[in-house]
Amino acid sequence: MKGQIFSGAQPTGNLHLGNYLGAIKQWVALQEEYDCIFCIVDMHAITITQNADELRHNTREIAATYIAAGIDPKKNIIYNQSMVKQHAELAWILGCNTPMGWLSRMTQFKDKAGKNRDNAMLGLFSYPVLMAADILLFNTSHVPVGEDQKQHLELAREIATSFNHHYKTEAFVVPEPLIKQEAARVMSLRDGTEKMSKSAESDLSRINLSDDAETIAKKFKKAKADMEFDGIFYDKEKRPEISNLLTIYAALADISIRQAATQFAKSGNGDFKQSVADLAVEKLSPITNEVKHLMNDVAYLDSILKDGAEKAAEKAEKNLKTIKDIIGFVYF
Numbered sequence: 458m459k460g461q462i463f464s465g466a467q468p469t470g471n472l473h474l475g476n477y478l479g480a481i482k483q484w485v486a487l488q489e490e491y492d493c494i495f496c497i498v499d500m501h502a503i504t505i506t507q508n509a510d511e512l513r514h515n516t517r518e519i520a521a522t523y524i525a526a527g528i529d530p531k532k533n534i535i536y537n538q539s540m541v542k543q544h545a546e547l548a549w550i551l552g553c554n555t556p557m558g559w560l561s562r563m564t565q566f567k568d569k570a571g572k573n574r575d576n577a578m579l580g581l582f583s584y585p586v587l588m589a590a591d592i593l594l595f596n597t598s599h600v601p602v603g604e605d606q607k608q609h610l611e612l613a614r615e616i617a618t619s620f621n622h623h624y625k626t627e628a629f630v631v632p633e634p635l636i637k638q639e640a641a642r643v644m645s646l647r648d649g650t651e652k653m654s655k656s657a658e659s660d661l662s663r664i665n666l667s668d669d670a671e672t673i674a675k676k677f678k679k680a681k682a683d684m685e686f687d688g689i690f691y692d693k694e695k696r697p698e699i700s701n702l703l704t705i706y707a708a709l710a711d712i713s714i715r716q717a718a719t720q721f722a723k724s725g726n727g728d729f730k731q732s733v734a735d736l737a738v739e740k741l742s743p744i745t746n747e748v749k750h751l752m753n754d755v756a757y758l759d760s761i762l763k764d765g766a767e768k769a770a771e772k773a774e775k776n777l778k779t780i781k782d783i784i785g786f787v788y789f
């Protein structure tokens with residue numbers, strides 16, 4: 458039997474190069490080997506205040522990006538989370554089996570809630586429980602994500618294990634993370650010690666998948682890079698920004714960081730940045746153009762989401778019933 462993949466991205470703004478190299482590019486390769494479900498996690502998105510029109514737009518744009526990047530909607534299930542109510546149902550059940558202490562340790566919650574924790578929303582706190590529900594709902598064997606999701610995945614594993622133990626069952630498959638080492642953490646172009654993120658203030662810090670060729674070239678040209686060394690080499694401590702650019706180049710070219718470093722060993726910063734920009738434009742432009750094209754056909758995108766949601770709901774309901782039986786819920 459093929460393994461089951463589940464992964465997702467939040468429709469909270471433009472997807473960027475980090476999302477692409479850390480997650481989506483992997484998904485495209487995995488669809489050959491696994492049964493795959495790729496979700497647009499709109500229920501996760503509302504843990505931070507969203508504008509309704511933007512949320513709707515972003516949900517469709519993410520669906521378009523998955524397809525444009527090469528995920529085949531005929532072979533895989535693509536849908537938005539809120540269309541499948543079993544996510545919320547299982548999240549409640551798991552929430553009744555997750556100690557608050559486990560959630561208090563989540564670094565993402567600490568970062569996002571900031572100092573004033575009492576004012577943080579319950580949904581932001583319980584977010585990892587919903588994420589565990591997403592994964593456990595489908596007997597997922599593998600979860601391909603970037604490194605920032607590692608802690609949430611470990612929690613999902615703990616929740617699955619403790620539920621199985623408590624109810625003396627093996628109902629939940631304990632999922633394995635798939636974190637591709639090379640591009641697991643793409644860093645900001647302005648600060649090589651911060652990860653590239655949708656929410657960073659400076660747009661120059663990230664390459665959005667919607668950026669045109671000129672913008673991509675400009676952003677790489679302006680990317681921070683040290684001046685005190687000759688040639689290009691990888692050293693994350695001494696040269697975080699150049700090392701990040703090498704990582705990006707290697708991931709885009711499907712070569713190792715070592716190979717990329719050899720290729721540019723004698724280059725100057727300017728030439729090297731130009732090569733990274735050229736390759737990024739070459740690889741990303743077809744995706745960007747296809748996203749634009751698909752966004753003109755909302756009816757098509759919606760038909761994919763609807764079809765995906767129906768298929769996902771059928772699988773989810775079957776698994777949820779098993780859990781309801783174990784717990785002792787009466788259902789008809």
Ligand code: AMP
Nearest residue numbers: 466467475476479602603641642643653
């Ligand atoms: P998000 O946009 O936060 O929903 O993330 C979607 C996917 O992209 C997740 O698997 C993240 O781990 C991954 N991701 C986000 N930012 C980065 C980054 N800077 N480098 C690598 N992967 C990332």
Ligand code: TRP
Nearest residue numbers: 463464465466467498501588591
């Ligand atoms: N929390 C993930 C992120 O912010 C998105 C996500 C939600 C997810 N549910 C998931 C990823 C389940 C993998 C599996 O990137």
